[in-house]
Amino acid sequence: MKTKTFAPGDRVALQTKSKLWKGYVLESHDSEVILLKLESGYNIGIREGEILDAKVLEKAKPKEKKEVVLEKNTKLKNVVIIITGGTISSRLDPKSGGVIPTDAEDILNIAPEIKEICNVVKIDTPFMKFSEDMDPKDWRKLAETCEPYLNDESVDGIIITHGTDTLHYTSVALSFFIRDLNKPIAITYSQRSIDRASTDAALNLICSAEYATSDIAEIALIGHKNSDDKSCIAMPAKRVRKLHTSRRDAFKIVNDTPLAEITSGKIKILKTFNARSNKKPKLDTKFQEKVSLIKVHPGQDPSIIEYYEQQGYKGLILETTGLGQVPGKSSSTNWLPKIKKAIQNGMVICATAQTIYGRLNPNVYSSGRELQKTGIIFLEDMLSETALIKLGWVLGHKNWNPKEKMLENVSNRLDKK
Amino acid sequence: MEHDYKKIGLKIGLEIHQQLNTRKLFCDCPSILRNDEPEYTVERTLNPVVGETGEIDVAAAHEKMKNKTFIYQVYDTNCLVELDESPPGKINIDALKIVLQIAELFKCKIFPITQVMRKTVVDGTNTSGFQRTVLVAHDGYVETGEGKVGIETIALEEDSARKVSEDEKTKTFKLDRLGIPLVEITTKPEIYSPGQGKEVALKIGEVLRACNVKRGIGTIRQDVNISIKGSKRVEIKGFQDTKMMVKTIDTEISRQEECVENGECKNEVRGALPDGSSKFQRPMPGAARMYPETDVPLLKISRELINEVKKNLPKLVSEHKSYLSEFGLNDELVKLILKQGKVEDFKTLSKVIESPELIAKSLTLFQKEIARKEGKSLIEVNEILNAHVLEAILEEVGKKISKNDVRTVMQKVVRGEALDEAMEKSDVDLREEVEKLVREKPGLSTGAYMGLVMGKFKGKVSGKEVADVLGEVLF
Numbered sequence: 001m002k003t004k005t006f007a008p009g010d011r012v013a014l015q016t017k018s019k020l021w022k023g024y025v026l027e028s029h030d031s032e033v034i035l036l037k038l039e040s041g042y043n044i045g046i047r048e049g050e051i052l053d054a055k056v057l058e059k060a061k062p063k064e065k066k067e068v069v070l071e072k073n074t075k076l077k078n079v080v081i082i083i084t085g086g087t088i089s090s091r092l093d094p095k096s097g098g099v100i101p102t103d104a105e106d107i108l109n110i111a112p113e114i115k116e117i118c119n120v121v122k123i124d125t126p127f128m129k130f131s132e133d134m135d136p137k138d139w140r141k142l143a144e145t146c147e148p149y150l151n152d153e154s155v156d157g158i159i160i161t162h163g164t165d166t167l168h169y170t171s172v173a174l175s176f177f178i179r180d181l182n183k184p185i186a187i188t189y190s191q192r193s194i195d196r197a198s199t200d201a202a203l204n205l206i207c208s209a210e211y212a213t214s215d216i217a218e219i220a221l222i223g224h225k226n227s228d229d230k231s232c233i234a235m236p237a238k239r240v241r242k243l244h245t246s247r248r249d250a251f252k253i254v255n256d257t258p259l260a261e262i263t264s265g266k267i268k269i270l271k272t273f274n275a276r277s278n279k280k281p282k283l284d285t286k287f288q289e290k291v292s293l294i295k296v297h298p299g300q301d302p303s304i305i306e307y308y309e310q311q312g313y314k315g316l317i318l319e320t321t322g323l324g325q326v327p328g329k330s331s332s333t334n335w336l337p338k339i340k341k342a343i344q345n346g347m348v349i350c351a352t353a354q355t356i357y358g359r360l361n362p363n364v365y366s367s368g369r370e371l372q373k374t375g376i377i378f379l380e381d382m383l384s385e386t387a388l389i390k391l392g393w394v395l396g397h398k399n400w401n402p403k404e405k406m407l408e409n410v411s412n413r414l415d416k417k
Numbered sequence: 418m419e420h421d422y423k424k425i426g427l428k429i430g431l432e433i434h435q436q437l438n439t440r441k442l443f444c445d446c447p448s449i450l451r452n453d454e455p456e457y458t459v460e461r462t463l464n465p466v467v468g469e470t471g472e473i474d475v476a477a478a479h480e481k482m483k484n485k486t487f488i489y490q491v492y493d494t495n496c497l498v499e500l501d502e503s504p505p506g507k508i509n510i511d512a513l514k515i516v517l518q519i520a521e522l523f524k525c526k527i528f529p530i531t532q533v534m535r536k537t538v539v540d541g542t543n544t545s546g547f548q549r550t551v552l553v554a555h556d557g558y559v560e561t562g563e564g565k566v567g568i569e570t571i572a573l574e575e576d577s578a579r580k581v582s583e584d585e586k587t588k589t590f591k592l593d594r595l596g597i598p599l600v601e602i603t604t605k606p607e608i609y610s611p612g613q614g615k616e617v618a619l620k621i622g623e624v625l626r627a628c629n630v631k632r633g634i635g636t637i638r639q640d641v642n643i644s645i646k647g648s649k650r651v652e653i654k655g656f657q658d659t660k661m662m663v664k665t666i667d668t669e670i671s672r673q674e675e676c677v678e679n680g681e682c683k684n685e686v687r688g689a690l691p692d693g694s695s696k697f698q699r700p701m702p703g704a705a706r707m708y709p710e711t712d713v714p715l716l717k718i719s720r721e722l723i724n725e726v727k728k729n730l731p732k733l734v735s736e737h738k739s740y741l742s743e744f745g746l747n748d749e750l751v752k753l754i755l756k757q758g759k760v761e762d763f764k765t766l767s768k769v770i771e772s773p774e775l776i777a778k779s780l781t782l783f784q785k786e787i788a789r790k791e792g793k794s795l796i797e798v799n800e801i802l803n804a805h806v807l808e809a810i811l812e813e814v815g816k817k818i819s820k821n822d823v824r825t826v827m828q829k830v831v832r833g834e835a836l837d838e839a840m841e842k843s844d845v846d847l848r849e850e851v852e853k854l855v856r857e858k859p860g861l862s863t864g865a866y867m868g869l870v871m872g873k874f875k876g877k878v879s880g881k882e883v884a885d886v887l888g889e890v891l892f
Contacts, residue, residue: 043707045529046530197537197547198545228459228460246497
């Protein structure tokens with residue numbers, strides 16, 4: 001078939017029984033269907049089998065890549081943007097129908113106000129991934145990407161753009177991996193793609209630029225405060241969770257309060273913070289990947305713990321019910337013996353709350369007290385995701401005492417209130 | 418204002434938008450317009466969209482949109498889809514079927530595979546910054562007295578948000594209308610006189626009304642594209658009424674003739690005014706900027722679906738009219754049946770009894786009369802006396818009851834009597850007799866009628882029953 005030689009962007013003529021169609025060929029995910037952009041702008045699909053004759057009228061022209069000159073205003077602070085993938089980092093190419101990565105031009109086009117807030121001195125792309133595909137190696141790579149900019153005095157702050165699904169894991173990992181942070185790191189996202197006029201990326205990027213040029217030397221997730229395109233909040237990296245699949249304000253702070261509320265041109269500090277300094281940040285990216293997270297549910301077989309032991313896992317976070325309970329002695333699936341045995345065998349097991357909000361308190365009910373006797377570590381009001389990453393990081397250090405470290409306020413911000 | 422349309426090379430094309438009578442196109446919210454207070458509001462901005470090929474000056478676009486805030490009023494009949502806080506759901510299959518019906522009635526060809534598109538709109542009328550639209554059919558036609566006029570395309574799209582107010586900095590919209598399915602019918606520029614334009618509009622309107630579309634002001638919007646030799650295409654928007662079409666087109670022709678003379682023709686969009694003139698609105702926008710709606714799969718319209726639609730094609734009013742007239746019904750009854758949408762019921766009932774006039778009256782006049790007498794709404798009476806009930810009553814004509822009893826039985830049913838009870842012979846005859854008596858001997862006193870009736874039925878009926886019936890008939 002003549003259509004085999006078609007490339008996305010080619011202008012073609014297709015003769016079918018009903019009509020001669022002219023338009024641009026688009027990327028099609030169905031090999032049987034030619035997707036055609038008509039002159040009117042509408043796309044239609046034509047099945048290969050219906051095409052009587054096909055002709056290329058004009059081959060697609062390769063897209064000229066414009067080199068964007070990043071202007072510099074000496075009065076403004078310098079910011080580096082690190083792009084890692086996700087909705088905020090890709091857009092649809094209407095010519096080919098494919099998805100293409102964002103470049104500097106795109107970012108400055110979405111939010112031209114950034115140029116009035118800071119100089120974007122560099123756009124770095126260590127990798128492009130959907131956040132659901134990331135793993136601890138990517139967190140390490142990202143920390144390593146940040147390091148030279150943190151130690152470069154001419155750079156005042158960093159903005160990282162990231163997919164939303166696991167953004168709150170990355171923010172935790174970075175805050176454990178980067179020690180002695182000396183300047184702001186804003187991590188941001190979008191829930192509506194940047195090729196639409198209603199994208200939330202614009203406000204998120206503008207507010208991230210405000211944050212990156214502020215004096216707050218902390219890692220914060222910057223995102224919409226609510227459904228309005230009015231202000232963003234700076235959310236503490238280890239106290240935040242994606243709590244909605246699709247809303248602009250998908251991220252919510254859990255068991256804490258915002259660092260700042262930000263609008264275009266204004267940053268309102270809401271609590272004490274670690275100030276910008278001349279410290280020399282260091283990376284500590286040792287990480288034990290054999291850790292996992294189990295949500296305990298009614299009727300669940302506790303031998304899942306044995307499975308993890310057999311697989312060589314060194315640590316587990318159990319997301320427990322209520323104030324810190326698991327099915328106990330009077331349950332048909334008593335978890336206590338298996339937990340106790342695994343801990344005796346050397347596994348580190350910690351408890352967090354599956355209620356998401358609130359603090360564990362194992363002393364209220366007898367079942368909590370029984371669980372306590374197994375040697376499990378209750379992590380107070382730490383989020384499960386934060387606990388998982390902290391556990392991996394702590395167990396990555398052979399000489400550390402896991403219990404002591406898990407309960408220590410190792411990072412700049414307190415894990416406990 | 419006499420024009421030789423042929424000589425001046427008049428070309429007219431119509432674009433008609435009609436709301437469909439279903440839930441919303443990409444969510445399950447009801448298509449209800451609200452005039453009460455909203456639950457809450459959200460505040461949004463729209464951003465310049467990265468240009469496709471650089472032909473759009475992003476900086477300029479941005480400058481224009483800067484500092485414009487859109488406020489959306491949200492109701493409990495809205496969801497996160499209208500708020501642009503959730504991806505669209507599946508396309509509404511009922512709406513698609515209606516559009517397929519319309520396409521079939523215009524003898525269009527249907528696209529077997531088509532893609533929902535996002536048409537960029539940044540004036541705030543869409544929370545998303547675009548309107549979702551999908552081509553469904555192409556290349557049909559409308560017959561007119563002056564020849565066939567081609568239908569270029571038929572599309573299914575979302576209606577926009579309703580503007581409530583505007584000031585320098587903010588525009589306020591209601592989210593109630595956003596997402597109501599619209600059919601967009603675009604004719605080819607093959608209309609060569611204003612009269613033909615009106616005829617096409619009326620023909621299209623007739624097809625639309627035969628299908629399940631919304632009724633009333635604001636549910637249909639008609640735009641007319643007009644050009645003459647030497648001028649440029651001008652779009653006149655906002656006809657609510659086809660009555661003004663001929664005058665408006667003629668006025669526009671005169672305006673364009675002047676433009677041609679002065680050599681200052683421009684492509685522009687004008688708004689129709691009630692007096693038949695029009696007012697400049699804005700320059701004609703460039704080609705619509707469209708890109709695919711990546712959150713919904715390609716729309717595949719199967720043979721099976723098209724066949725199902727073809728099997729259930731609605732009849733046009735003109736077809737219904739001739740169908741009903743064949744039964745020998747008078748014009749008034751035909752009109753009533755059409756107006757009240759009772760053609761299908763008429764068809765069903767005509768299989769039960771060979772008495773078209775009685776069926777027609779039972780469906781229309783009788784019900785109206787009963788509603789008035791019983792102090793109930795016509796809708797309520799229609800509901801009680803649905804086709805099934807009427808079928809049960811008419812089946813008994815010639816058996817339990819006579820033709821003359823039908824109206825009385827209907828009234829009793831409306832009053833709450835069981836069917837069997839209502840068809841009891843004595844009661845029925847009593848009422849009929851009383852009415853006959855009053856007709857034949859008008860002006861007597863109630864007592865006189867009472868005596869006559871009691872005498873006639875000789876103890877078969879109680880005095881109270883007769884008094885009740887008399888009370889109803891006389892007052």
